[in-house]
Amino acid sequence: MNDLFLRTALGEKVERPPVWLMRQAGRILPQYRAIRNNLSGFKELVETPSLAAEVTIQPVDELGVDAAIIFSDILVIPEAMGLTYELIEKKGPWFPKTIQNKADIEKLEKGEVAAEKLKYVFDAVQITQKELNNRVPLIGFSGAPWTLLSYMIEGSGSKTFSKAKKFLYSEPQLAHLLLEKITDTVIAYLKLKINAGVDLVQIFDSWAGILSPEQYRTFALPYISKICNEIDEVPKTVFAKGAWFVLEDLGKLNCNVLGLDWNMTPQYNREIVGGQKVFQGNLDPCQLYATTDEIKKQTIKMLDSFGSKHIANLGHGVYPDTPLESVKCFVDTVKNYQYPLK
C-alpha cells in the first residue's frame, strides 16, 4: 500500500507530503458527474453503497491522490437520530422538522441504536476497501457535535447560524443534552466505520468559526475531546474551520492531525500548537482558479512554508467549478515535491 498518508499522520519522517483534497469525490470529476446525472439526487448516491464506493475511488484513479475519503455526508447522523433531511438543488440541506424543545431532544435516537441505521455507509466502506485493494488509505469522517447541532436547530445552512447560537445562549442545558446525544452517536458511528475498514477518521467542525471563544470552549471542544479520547483504533484528524481563536486548545486534543484553513499560516500555527501535531491544508480553494504556472508557484510556496509534518490539501473543500487540469496541477506539484535532505 501507498501508506505515505498514514505514516505522515502518525508523525513519521517522510520523503514528500502526501496529498488529497476535501470534496475530491465530486463535481470536479467528469466520471462523478456522469453517475450523478443518472440519479434522482445526491442522497441516492450516498445511500447506494456500490455507487458511493465507485465515486470514492474515482479521484484515486483520475488524480492519483494519496488517500481516498468515503463519499458520504455529515448529515447522515442527524438523520439516523431521527431528523430526516432533503438536499435542495443549489440551496443545500433542509430539515422539515427541527429541534425546538426538550421533548424533541428526548425523542431522538442515539449511540449504537442510531449509528447502526447507517449500514449503507459501512457497506460502502467495505466495498471501497475491497475495490481499492490497498492502493491508498481510506478516510472516514463525521461532523463535529456543534456543527451537527447547528443544522438540527437551524434546519438549513445559514450565514450566521443565529438560531443555533440563540439556542446555546438561551437554552444551555438543553444544548448540552443534545450535544451529549450527538456525541454518543458520533462515537458509535466512527467505531462502526472503523470496524468496516477506514484507516483514519476526520472530524469536521465546519461552523467552528462563528462561535465566540468562550462558547467554543463550552459547547464544542469538550465534545470533540470526548470523541478523540474514545477513538483509539486509528489516527485522527480534527478540522475546526475558522477556529483560530482556540488553536492552543485544539493543539492539546488527543488527535494526530489538525486541519488548517487558508487564513492560517503554518508559522503561526506551529508557534501556538508546538511541534507535536501534523498539519493538513491549506491552499485557498480559489487559488485553483489561477493559471497553472501560478498554481504551481503558490503550491510550492505553501509546501515550503509547512516544511514537514504536513498533509497537503486545500484549506476547504474544492469548489465544484474548479477546472480538472488545475486540480491535477495541484496534486502533481505536491507529488513532484521533495523535502530537502537534511
Add this chain to the structure above:
Amino acid sequence: MNDLFLRTALGEKVERPPVWLMRQAGRILPQYRAIRNNLSGFKELVETPSLAAEVTIQPVDELGVDAAIIFSDILVIPEAMGLTYELIEKKGPWFPKTIQNKADIEKLEKGEVAAEKLKYVFDAVQITQKELNNRVPLIGFSGAPWTLLSYMIEGSGSKTFSKAKKFLYSEPQLAHLLLEKITDTVIAYLKLKINAGVDLVQIFDSWAGILSPEQYRTFALPYISKICNEIDEVPKTVFAKGAWFVLEDLGKLNCNVLGLDWNMTPQYNREIVGGQKVFQGNLDPCQLYATTDEIKKQTIKMLDSFGSKHIANLGHGVYPDTPLESVKCFVDTVKNYQYPLK
C-alpha cells in the same frame, strides 16, 4: 454635546465607555418598522433624506446610545459608479449587471463624479445633524474597496464569494484597476459626507475574513490605507470583520479605532496591536438572546476585559429579531458602568 464617543475615539481618558450598536437604526425598533412598513422597500428609505434622518435618530431617542450612524447602505457606491442593485426580501442585495471584463470596469464612473450622485445621503446627513441638534455625534460610513468589489463581481451575497476571489486570482490587474476606481469613489464620498457634517467615519470590510493573508495584503489593505491617509478631517474607524490574520497590519493603519468581532479577545488584540488604537466591539450579537441577567453579566465581563480605550458595541450588526428589552439592557449596562478610579 455628549461627545464621549468622540473623546474616546481620539484616545482621551473617559469616565465610562461610550456605546452604540451596528444596525441600531433598524428592525429592532418598533418606530423603524412602522416607517418601513409604509414604504415600497429598503431603498426608498435610504434614498429619502427626511426618512433616513428620522430612522437615524430613532435609536438615540429610544435607546439612549452615545452615537448615531447615518442610515444608508454600503452598496450606494457601486450604484453611483454605474451598477444598480435591488434588495430582494429575505435574500439580500442583487445586481442585475455585474463586472465581467475590462470594458465593464472602464465604463464605471469614479471619484467625485460618481460620489456627487449620492446627494440624498449628504442631504440626509444635513437634516440629521440639524435634528440631532448636537445631542450625540453622527457617524458616516463606507464599505471598504474589497467588500464593494466582491458585490460588484459576485452580484449578490455569497457564503464563499468564490467568483470575486476567482477574479482576484485570475485577473489581478483588472482587480487592481477596479479597486483603484472604487477607492477614489470612497474617498470622494467620505469627504462629501464629512462636508455635510458627519463627525467620524467608519469603513466596513465585511468580507475581509474570506481572503488569505497574502490576498488581503495585496487587494484590501493598500486601499484601506490610502483611504485612511486621504481622510484627515475627522477620526476614523476600520472594521475588517474576520481579519484576525492581518491584525498587526491593521494596527499600523492611520486610523483611530479598530472594530473587533466576537472571535477576538481584547487581550489578544492589545498584544498584537499595542496601546495606540481604540477598540470597538465586541459582544456576540447572539448573546442578546440570553436572559437579561446573563446579558448584564456578559456585558460587564466584556467591559472589564477591554479595560479602557474602548467603544462598547456588538461584534457585528444587531440581529433584527433581538428583543428590544435585551438591546436596552446591553446599552444601560454600559451606561451604568464606571471605570475604576486609578
